[in-house]
Amino acid sequence: MKLVVLPHRLYLAKAQDLPENVREAPFWVYIQAEGTGTLVVPEEYLPEGAEAEGPFLALAFEGPLPLEMIGVLGRVGSLLAEVGVSIFAYSAFETDYILIRERYQKLAIETLREAGYQVG
Numbered sequence: 001m002k003l004v005v006l007p008h009r010l011y012l013a014k015a016q017d018l019p020e021n022v023r024e025a026p027f028w029v030y031i032q033a034e035g036t037g038t039l040v041v042p043e044e045y046l047p048e049g050a051e052a053e054g055p056f057l058a059l060a061f062e063g064p065l066p067l068e069m070i071g072v073l074g075r076v077g078s079l080l081a082e083v084g085v086s087i088f089a090y091s092a093f094e095t096d097y098i099l100i101r102e103r104y105q106k107l108a109i110e111t112l113r114e115a116g117y118q119v120g
Helices: 020-024 072-082 102-114
Strands: 002-014 029-033 036-042 052-061 088-091 096-101
Touching: 002 102, 052 102, 072 088, 072 096, 072 102, 096 102
Parallel strands: none
Antiparallel strands: 002 036, 002 052, 029 036, 052 096, 088 096
């Protein structure tokens, strides 16, 4: 299985509403649940004064992945947890994404390659 490293330095932020300029971003995700919004965007698209964490690196599973596919995120999450790398994961219709803190990029990629994943 192949994971693609996306070319964006991303930040995770609390956001009650979708910022007006976010649709211009090269990559963005907004999740609204239970009255709390979570935004994933490059730094220049963060709402002013937003509580944010980052930078993160995004890895995407090369897809499309069938919706019935089981264990994709679980296996990668377990491998990375074993070496102390936490993930923020979310799924789209055709693939799954994981965010890892940029400072763990080398460790995460080495760990996944050693487990047989193609990462690039």
